[in-house]
Amino acid sequence: MSSENGSPRSEGDGGAEGAPPEQLALIRESVRGAKVPRAKPRTWRGAALAKERPVARVLVDKGVLHLDRYFDYAVPEELDAEAQPGVRVRVRFGAGRHRVREGRREGGGLIDGFLIERRTESDYAGPLAALAQVVSPEPVLSEGLLGLARAVADRYAGSLADVLQLAVPPRSARAERRPSPAPLPPPAAPAAGSWARYEHGGAFLESLASGGAPRAVWNALPGPLWSEELARAVAATLASGRGTLVVVPDGRAATRVDAALTALLGEGRHVLLTADAGPEKRYAQWLAVRRGAVRAVVGTRAAMFAPVQDLGLVAIWDDGDDSHSEQHAPQPHARDVLLLRAALDKCGFLSGSWSCTVEAAQLVESGWARPLAAGREQVRRAAPLVRTVGDDDLARDEAARAARLPTLAWQVVREGLQHGPVLVQVPRRGYVPRLACAQCRAPARCRHCAGPLQAQDAGALRCDWCGREENAWHCPECGGFRLRAQVVGARRTAEELGRAFPAVPVRTSGREHVLDTVPGTPALVVSTPGAEPVAEGGYAAALLLDGWAMLGRPDLRAGEDALRRWIAAGALVRPQGERGTVVVVAEPTLRPVQALVRWDPVGHAVRELAERAELGFPPVSRMAAVSGTPTAVAEFLGAVELPPDAEVLGPVPLPPTLPGRARRPGAAPPGEHWERALVRVPPGSGATLATALKTAQAARMARGSGEPVRVRIDPPDIG
Structure with missing residues (x-):
């Protein structure tokens, strides 16, 4: 031994x-x-x-x-x-x-x-x-990759072996015997192209091409040019003789960047690392990168560990997409892994999206990264016209009423179908309503920890974070005392739209079948968030239904995520100069809705960050979730040596998994009663918290404790 x-x-x-x-x-x-x-x-x-x-x-x-x-x-x-x-x-x-x-x-x-x-x-x-x-x-395991894996394991209180399971793909003997192609010389630096639309876009490319390491948060203009702009950033980095890594949320986005890179640089200068390639081909491409034959990588979440040599730029597109969060232990997020790579390799960093996450706003506010955005006049020219309407003003037409179409939405869809396809975004099923003030609709939160309040039974409220009961709630915004359950998205919307517009073809895109593109001819395209296909020439209009179903989720990121999904749909619509129009069915006075009308995701993220700092929410604070049976959670929290400034919230019961249903994140295993406690620490204590939790978990495993305890750093579903 x-x-x-x-x-x-x-x-x-x-x-x-x-x-x-x-x-x-x-x-x-x-x-x-x-x-x-x-x-x-x-x-x-x-x-x-x-x-x-x-x-x-x-x-x-x-x-x-x-x-x-x-x-x-x-x-x-x-x-x-x-x-x-x-x-x-x-x-x-x-x-x-x-x-x-x-x-x-x-x-x-x-x-x-x-x-x-x-x-x-x-x-x-x-x-x-x-x-x-x-x-x-x-x-297959270089010193640099080993150092990165150790840093990720320490940050997420996980084991090095688990991280390497994610970082190094399974071996294929035939792929190892296959020789990698000879490396190509660096290409010429590209022209600025559409980067000239941004105030510092040209300077950003010049810095990459000259061997610099700029760090930027890029608020991309709506439209299809984002993939070409990412390709130009990759080409500029390759021109300096260095490597680059681009991580995107799904295979459709990876295909678009792959096509843009091929059109700009030709074949052989980059590889596409996605699960669709198959184990042998993927491993062969991974080996080509490790051997230095290829210096540029585009891929989905697993590509965040790609062993690119002499790294000059790491980039992530749409960092708010939940596909970037790994589901296998220790469940790292691609954005945080790339941030670690940028620090360890001293290379450039680019976080791009049509929207803006609170984490990206924090990078800019801290001075670690610089904003990369267009001027307001350029934004107005590129964005569609956004109009708002409440969900209580339904159209008079019987079929339109069945489809839950307000009068304005009905008119915009009918007019848009005369010029091209119309996108209809319908929230997915499964959203759980949370409570809000019946008068101003501000979320109902706990007075002690600012966690979301849930109705346990008639007249009883309980915090979903710390478990305290609330018997005398009143709204801090308007002083109201009445609560309402926020609206859940209507079912059968897609079917009813077909009846409302019987002469128009209806195409659907969702979990079962996701469309990549649709023709530019008139049609209704009904899609769930994240599955919207790209229309040739852009959509004539977009209808965002049941906004309360997205804003009413019991999630800290409900507003941010709703705005991100709305903007992603609106970015596929023609500019307002070409009569492109977006109608959002939600309360017009809400902050995310107003940010969509102004097309100002950065301003929304900055305000969210300030509010979270005041309330002690992530990412300003760091949080960890400890879940298990009540006995196991109590024993674990009693044994762990938490930092002096740590605050334990809860524990509270986890929702059960119903028989025959797949277990959802944040739910108890089938047939078991689990609880979850949240541990919150202020800025600067995150590493100490991760070390303490990892030490306690290791000691518990060494003793052979029977009941499992799960620890997750920065859980995405804290309510």
Whole structure:
């Protein structure tokens, strides 16, 4: 069995699960601070060892926190040449099956791992198990990728092995045997093109082309040119002899950037890393990037770890899309991973979107990044006309009333169909209503922690964060005392629209079938948010139905996300100079609706950031969610050494998962009663909080506690 390296990251004495008693004693001594004698590895089973650096430090592929350390193995002479840092290896590592018999170490199952480094000596004085196999001589784990993975694991209180599962794709032997193409010389620096529409667009490209590392938050103008503008930023970086990485939310966006890059630079200068490529092709493309044959990568979330050499720019498009949040442990967000890469590699950073998230606004406010936007006159020329209407003024036509169309919306759709296709955005099912003031419709929040209030039963209110009951609520905005449940989106809207306009073809785009493009001929295109197809020549009009269904979600980001989805739909509509019109069916006085009318997502994000700072909300504060059974959560919170400025909110019960339904994020497992507590810390204490939670979770796993506890840093569903 291997030895534990005695690094400061190795807490607890349960790290060598299944190790023999003499090694456990050494581990306990090392944890207590005792000096462990160093020794060269002894001959293992009579086999000769490598003459130089005979110790291999290995990270085993065990995604548990109490084994989040390196283990030492002996390097047999026959594996000396191939056992180099970064290669995949297999080692013996079993739970309780290692034993010493007549001087030999037997048993233990084979497990995959990465060889981190070769050393002359080991911290462990006893005999070392030998490397069982070098899976491939291809060094897939570079020092830079290892450093990035460690930084991500530390930020999200996760294990290094789990992050590497996300960072390094599965091996394909045929792809490794295939030679990568020869690298092409750097291209010429591109012209500014449509970047000239932005106040500092040309200077941004010039800085990239000259080897600079500008950091910018880009508020893209509506229309289809965003992919071409991203391609020009990539080309400018390649012109400086450096690499670039672009992460987009889905395959459709990746295809558009891929086409723009091909049109601008030709074939062979970039690769497209998406799941649609298949394991072998994807791994071959990943190897081409690692070997330096290709310097530019465009891909979806998993591409955030792509091993681009000499990185000059990392870019993310639409960072507010929930597709950028990884669902596998430790659940990192692509934006935060790229921010870490920009800091570690000292390269440029670009966050682009038609809208603007609060996190992006915070980057600008802190001075870490600069705004990259067009002037107001340019925005007015590029954006469609936005009109508002409440949902209580339904059209007189019977079919229009069935489709929940107000009079203004009915008129705009009818006129738009004379000139081209009309987009109708319908909220997805499953939105849960939250409570708001019946008079001014401000969200109902807790007086103690500002969390959302929920109605548990008739006349009883309870905070969804801290669990406190609220018996005397009144609205701080208008002083009202009555509450209302915000509107949930109507069903069968798409079917009823077909009856309202019987002579017009109706196309649908949603979860079951997502359209990429539609013709420029008159048609109704009914789509859920995020699935809107691009129309040839742009849509003549867009109708955004049931705005309350999006604004009324019990989510901290409800307003920001609704505005982002509305602007994404509106960006596909023709400019108002070409009679492009957007109608949003929602309360006209609400902040997100007014931001849409002004086409001012940046101003909305800045105001949201200021409000969250006042209330102690993320991203100004850092939060962690601790969920599990009531007993397990209580034991965990009692054992963890939280920072002095930490505040624990809750715990509160998690909603159950109904039988036969898929488990939703933030819900309890089927048939179980779980609770969740939120831990909030002010700015500057996020790293300390992550370390404390990771240490407590590792100690709990080492003790073999039966009931699971899940810890997530920066949960997206805090209410």
